Each structure stands twice: as structure tokens, then as C-alpha cells.
Amino acid sequence: MNLVLLEPADFLNGDHVRLHGRRARHVKEIHRATIGRELRVGVINGKIGFGRVLQIDENALELTVRLQSDPLPPLPLHLILALPRPKVLNRTIAAAVSMGIKQIDLINAWRVEKAYWGSPRLSQENLRLQSILGLEQAGDTTLPIIRLHKLFGRFVRKESLELAGKLAVLAHPGTEATAPSSVTKPVVLAIGPEGGFIDREVNTFRDIGFTEVNLGPRILRVETALAFLVGRLSDRFQRPEDSIRS
């Protein structure tokens, strides 16, 4: 936890916050915070700053906060992800959010097992918790929008994906082209299920303007593939003038 994320309901008044539960435990047990200690804090969908520990009791922790920085800029990358198996969903969402992704569409595909759609991990409550864990890791505050689409065709054809002015890439094993690097326009990135999208699905993506790219000769786990592609595709981050080239 590189930032303690505050909810509006945590505020007792203007700059005075009381934390319970998971966050209070984490600050006490992992950060081993003592009274007077300063912690990095941020308000959900809001500013970032510091909180000074005022009081620690058995179940809660009180802080006085100063919020001076704007939220981090979002990564201009929209992720379309075939629903991964529940076991890897949590860490994939948290990893995506930790990299600054703010728009995630979880979609069905031929090789997505039907049972995955029944997982309790798809609850809005769990998706929000995983997003918060990703933000706390990254030091970010802006929650992503995560949507579920049980109908592949309806999503790809009818949800009028906004592709104008963007680079739309589909990670697809066996494709000849490698993923481009340091793309300067917004990216829409689609990643298939284990075993990949089937030909019909690939054709549908191609029809609406996606380019297939590979990730090299190796087959990567979804969370590895995601970070690999985000690192490759994303251009500079905050300061375009500082980029170095080899």
C-alpha cells in the first residue's frame, strides 16, 4: 500500500479522517505507524497528499490530511479482456489498474468457460476492491470503469467501440507482426482467453479496425502479457521531453 485511499465517508470533518477495517489494520501492522507519522493518502477520484496519524486505537486510526496534488493522469489505454479464470481475475484487474488503465471491458469469447461468468469475483463489490488495491499499490486515486459483456458479438459489433484516432491492437499468438512500441495515440488493446480468440472472433475484430500483433514466440500468462503489452505500447508517461532513446 503506497497510498491510503480515502472514501468520502471516512471524513469526520474537513481534514479529519477515521479509518476502520482493512486499511486501519494495514497501516498499523504493515506500516507499523505511530502517532505523528505521515502517510501518503488520496481521496477516491480526487486529490493526493499526506495524512498525519493523530490517534490509534484497537479498531481504528485517525488522521489529519493535507491534499495538495491533482490525481495522476490516466493511461490512454482502453483494455478489452476476455474474461480470465476467476483465480487470475483479481490480480489481473489490480495489475491493470496499477498501471493507470481506467477503462476495462471484460468480454465473453468462445474459449471463455461459461462457469467463469458465475464467479462471485465478478461482483461490483469485488471489482471495486481489486481496483482499490491496484490504486493503493500505484499511488493513484481514480477508479476505473469496469464493464461486463456476456455477449461477444453484441459488444464488438454494437457497442460502437470508439476507435477513431486510436490504435486498436489485438494480441494474438501466431500472428506475424510484433506489437508496435511507444505509440503516441490512445490505444485500444484486446487480449483473448487462454488458447486465444477463435478465427471468427479475430475476423470480427479485424473487420472493425483492429490489427493483430504477437508477443513473440512464447505464450504468456494473461497478467504477464498485459504488463508486457502496456510497457511496450505506452509512450512516454508524464514528461514527453525526458524520454531517452538508445
Place this chain on the structure above:
Amino acid sequence: MNLVLLEPADFLNGDHVRLHGRRARHVKEIHRATIGRELRVGVINGKIGFGRVLQIDENALELTVRLQSDPLPPLPLHLILALPRPKVLNRTIAAAVSMGIKQIDLINAWRVEKAYWGSPRLSQENLRLQSILGLEQAGDTTLPIIRLHKLFGRFVRKESLELAGKLAVLAHPGTEATAPSSVTKPVVLAIGPEGGFIDREVNTFRDIGFTEVNLGPRILRVETALAFLVGRLSDRFQRPEDSIRS
């Protein structure tokens, strides 16, 4: 498991293999293999091909194998990693190996907790198992060389790191420069512990020719940072002529 990795001891004779334990269970329970089914196989540090299931019994599985392809080319990236906490070590090693990294040095640093060096996960047996899991995921066969260095200074100063003709980059939060993309020469990549290398350690890396780069404004988990940087730094993979540029 996208490839069943075979040990020399698995061979009953020239092309006849008998598997026990974890691999036999995986092929039976996850692949639900039946007699006659073909599976992708490879020999440790050797060739890749197919195995046809000959016989399945309670504890074992027999295959006849044809090995026709050479091993995948290694990724020309040498990873130097401050020893991560045991909880994340396994998946970080497996992820590194799945991306084709063949040289991994796990090193000490000021912010590596001493207790991590006592973890049973650092046994050669466990590091080999995690490497095998990474190879089986990737469809690769060549084991990495993983070395442990409990003395930071000795490793960085005296192990005569081979940096000639290579790009040596140190992932360091707060640095101005972003990581370069699509580097065409071999890379030596150093990643610090949670909280980063301390100034003295950064200076030591700088003295021997490393350049510090950031990963953007967010703090990533080590396994996310690793895949992000490998995706960013690595140039083309197998077929230089097929790379596309945006």
C-alpha cells in the same frame, strides 16, 4: 502448461517416455488427455515437438515423442533483481522465465529484509521448479541460470558484470528519464526492492555504467514492473522483418 517438459530420466528408450507425479496428473486432470491424443512436449535444454499418449495408468502416463524443432532463441536480457519477498518470488521467477530470460541474478540490497535470505523458496530445487513452470507456460525448454548474491557490493563491483556492448538500465522511481523502447542491443536490467535501491546503491550502479529510468508516475509490483519493462525494452522477437510501427 503449454508444453510438457521432459527430463532425460523420463526416457525409457529413444522416443518412449514415462511421466509420473505433477506432470502426469496435470496431463490427466487438466488436459484430460486420452490415448492417442497429441501434446506439445520438449526436452529440458533441448528440442521441441509432440508426444502421443500411449498409455495412461493411475500414477503415470506413457508417450511416444517426435522432437523436430530447435529450442526458442533466448531473450537477450540479463535480469538483476533485488531479492523480492518470498511470497512474490515464485511468480516473479516463473514470469521472468516465461518471457525468455535466461540469466537471473538475485541480489541483496539495503531494503531487502534479511529474513528473505532464509526462505526455503531460495533452494535450488524450488528455483528449478519455478523455472520449469515458466518454461511449461511459455512453450520453451532452456532453463535459466539463477544465481544468489548475498553481498551487494561484491556482486556489483567485483563480479565483473559484462556490460560491454549492452544497454544497462536501472529501474528507479522518481528518475526523470522514461525507459527506452525497442532496444536493439542486449539489455542488462536491474530492478530494486520495495521502496527502491538507496542512493548509495544507485550511485554504485551508475558508476559502472547503468542509466536510471522510471516506469512512469505509478509504483508497480515487481512482477508487473518486470513484464512492463521487458515488453518495453525488448525489440523484435523472432522475425525482425515483420515488426510494424505505428
